Amino acid sequence: GAVVSQHPSWVICKSGTSVKIECRSLDFQATTMFWYRQFPKQSLMLMATSNEGSKATYEQGVEKDKFLINHASLTLSTLTVTSAHPEDSSFYICSARDRLAGGDTQYFGPGTRLTVL
Amino acid sequence: EDKVVQSPLSLVVHEGDTVTLNCSYEVTNFRSLLWYKQEKKAPTFLFMLTSSGIEKKSGRLSSILDKKELFSILNITATQTGDSAIYLCAVRETSGSRLTFGEGTQLTVNP
Numbered sequence: 701g702a703v704v705s706q707h708p709s710w711v712i713c714k715s716g717t718s719v720k721i722e723c724r725s726l727d728f729q730a731t732t733m734f735w736y737r738q739f740p741k742q743s744l745m746l747m748a749t750s751n752e753g754s755k756a757t758y759e760q761g762v763e764k765d766k767f768l769i770n771h772a773s774l775t776l777s778t779l780t781v782t783s784a785h786p787e788d789s790s791f792y793i794c795s796a797r798d799r800l801a802g803g804d805t806q807y808f809g810p811g812t813r814l815t816v817l
Numbered sequence: 818e819d820k821v822v823q824s825p826l827s828l829v830v831h832e833g834d835t836v837t838l839n840c841s842y843e844v845t846n847f848r849s850l851l852w853y854k855q856e857k858k859a860p861t862f863l864f865m866l867t868s869s870g871i872e873k874k875s876g877r878l879s880s881i882l883d884k885k886e887l888f889s890i891l892n893i894t895a896t897q898t899g900d901s902a903i904y905l906c907a908v909r910e911t912s913g914s915r916l917t918f919g920e921g922t923q924l925t926v927n928p
Contacts, residue, residue, distance in 0.1 A: 732914050743905060743920045744860070793859050797914055805851070806916060808859035 702728050704796050706809035713784055714817055720780045721812045723794030729774035730796035734806065735767075738791040750777040784816045819844045823906050823919035831927050834896050838922045840906030841888040850889050851916065852880055853905040860905055863891070896926045 703726040713719050723733055731752045736744040748769050749757040756769035768780040777796075781788055791813050795806040820843040830836055842850065849867045853860035864873045866882035866889055873880050877896075882889045893900055903923050907916040 734915065741923070744918045746915055746917070749915060795859075805862055805865060806914075808853075808861070810858045 702726075702796075702798055702807040704794065704807045704809040706792075706794055706812050708812060709810060710813045710815075712815045712817065715785055716783055718780055718782045719784055719814060720778055721792055721794075721814075723777045723779070723796070723809050725775045725796045725798075725807070728796075728798040729800065730777075730798065731774060733771060733777040733794055733796045735769065735777075735779050736793045736795070738793060738811075744793060747779075781814065784814070786816045789814055789816045819908065819910065819917040821906055821908055821917050821919035823904075823922050825922060826920060827923045827925075829925045829927065830896055832897055834926075835892065835894045836896060836924060838891040838893075838904050838906075838924070839888060840890070840919055842906075842908045842917075842919075843887065844908050844910050844917070846911040847884065847887075848909045848911045850882055851907045851909070852889070852891050853907065855903040855905055855921070856901075863904075893924075896924075898926050898928055900924060901926045 705724045707722045733750040735747045737747050738744050746759050747762045750769045750771040752771045752774050758764045766782055771777040791811050793811040795808045822841050824839045849865055851865045852863040864880045869884040877894045880891045903921040905921045906919040909916050
């Protein structure tokens with residue numbers, strides 16, 4: 701099946717620093733990738749839709765200048781949390797749709813746990 | 818605004834029990850409903866449902882969709898401790914690719 705990887709799997713950083721999270725589709729091309737945030741005991745909240753070669757579409761309430769998304773190739777999207785603060789600590793998960801397979805199934809990465817001190 | 822509501826939010830059962838998880842939704846232009854299982858990391862895909870009344874089955878898990886009443890159920894028979902997880906329901910509209918997730922049901926299966 702389709703595999704999506706994320707790196708790093710866990711990151712701890714100081715308040716005020718920026719953190720970049722990578723999401724890669726390993727064996728398929730993804731024109732669309734999605735970034736979610738999940739707080740403990742809560743469901744996945746969509747942050748933004750990342751489209752290859754164009755600007756990301758952000759959900760209401762998500763600051764685009766704080767959560768920078770770049771989708772430079774068909775297999776890689778990055779999320780940069782700029783000037784991170786403790787309230788940004790969360791589990792960040794990406795997913796991707798297979799460009800050729802079509803359909804509705806999204807394949808999820810393993811997630812990145814961000815802890816901001 | 819799309820809305821997906823799952824119930825119960827939490828469920829504790831004993832091994833061997835059968836459980837039914839519920840998902841109701843309100844979307845403008847429904848396309849499909851998906852069930853995911855989330856253990857410690859990211860969700861893994863279980864089922865995708867697009868048509869009413871057609872049961873999807875995989876081992877001890879099965880799911881069905883009612884597009885008239887706008888809900889789906891996920892059944893797990895003869896539960897095992899390995900079934901302990903959060904079960905997420907998500908819907909997709911005809912326009913765009915985004916999924917709207919419910920809050921999830923935390924299932925705990927005790928030995």
